[in-house]
Amino acid sequence: MTAQLIQGKQVSDTIRVQIKEKAAELAARGITPGLAVVLVGDDPASRVYVGSKEKACIQLGFYSEVHRLQADTSQEELLQLIDKLNKQSTIHGILVQLPLPKHIDEKAVIDAISVEKDVDGFHPFSVGNLVIGDDSLLPCTPAGVIELIKHSGIDIAGKHAVVIGRSNIVGKPVAMLLLREHATVTICHSRTADMQSIAKTADILVVAIGRAKAIGRDFVKPGAVVIDVGINRLSDGKLAGDVDFDDVLEVAGYVTPVPGGVGPMTITMLMQNTMKAAEMANK
């Protein structure tokens, strides 16, 4: 058996067409969704991500501001910028690119972003709303995972979903979203005993551990849906997911490639959140 590929780029393109249509409706009412991205320092990967976000804004006709700050910017200066962006009416979404330099308290920065503009969905209020099930801005990568599964015509309700990884950015929120979609959810992590046996019972397996090719066919039930959130740079410069793609391809029913799976969805979900924030601000 060879698994079907879940092509994130295609799903992402479809959703971007819908976003563009909605943006045109907003434009007719004189509203342009606005996103501010803040980058502190010059981490090469972060610079690439920030550039892609800027490009997506241009493609969709959004207003965009990118604040590139020196690595030695003080926490106070960063908090002052966030305060200004919180009050700025042309800005509906604020994203502070992580990780931040060590001298800045990440939590203090995330807490300072107005919940209405928290397009990353990282603020404690946004996380609370996610758990309660309230309509809020959802974290982008987890929301992208759910969209990918749904767009592939896969029913989530009643399925056993196993999430490997318990980060605040992916593992925990994706587990909550799967629960909201009525899956039975198990979260595995570095201390889980016999993870392989648990993973093998999954109808839907989501992997977000940040270790290249760590999950092979021994972790996959035949026919399972495998969603690989990992993006790892190999020593030869190539990208690889957390899943051993070639190995799993022969066992799984569906699998996401890296690159081209979950990756393209994240920025699209960010754009969707920015538009939603703009709609909410103009209700």
Ligand code: GUN
């Ligand atoms: N760094 C890596 N991924 C992300 C993300 O989704 N949001 C932010 N703010 N920073 C990141």
